[in-house]
Amino acid sequence: MDVPYDLNSYIRVLKLASTxxxxxxxxxxxxxxxxxxxxxxxGFIIFAIMNFIPGGV
Incomplete structure (x- = not known):
C-alpha cells in the first residue's frame, strides 16, 4: 500500500466533489x-404470509 499515492488520489477526489x-x-x-x-x-408481505401459514412464526 503506497500511502502518499493513495493520499493524493483521495485529495483529488475530494477536490472534484461538490455539494x-x-x-x-x-x-x-x-x-x-x-x-x-x-x-x-x-417485509410486511412476508410477515403476513408467515402468519397465515399454520406453524409459522
Missing part, C-alpha cells in the same frame, strides 16, 4: 425513500 444542488438532493431523497418503503412493504 449537490437542491434538485439533485431531492431526487436522491425520493429514490432512497421509495427503496425504504419497498423493502418495508416486502
Amino acid at each position: 449537490p444542488t437542491w434538485d439533485e438532493f431531492w431526487q436522491v431523497s425520493k429514490i432512497a425513500g421509495a427503496g425504504v418503503l419497498l423493502i418495508g412493504f416486502l
Whole structure:
C-alpha cells in the first residue's frame, strides 16, 4: 500500500466533489425513500404470509 499515492488520489477526489444542488438532493431523497418503503412493504408481505401459514412464526 503506497500511502502518499493513495493520499493524493483521495485529495483529488475530494477536490472534484461538490455539494449537490437542491434538485439533485431531492431526487436522491425520493429514490432512497421509495427503496425504504419497498423493502418495508416486502417485509410486511412476508410477515403476513408467515402468519397465515399454520406453524409459522
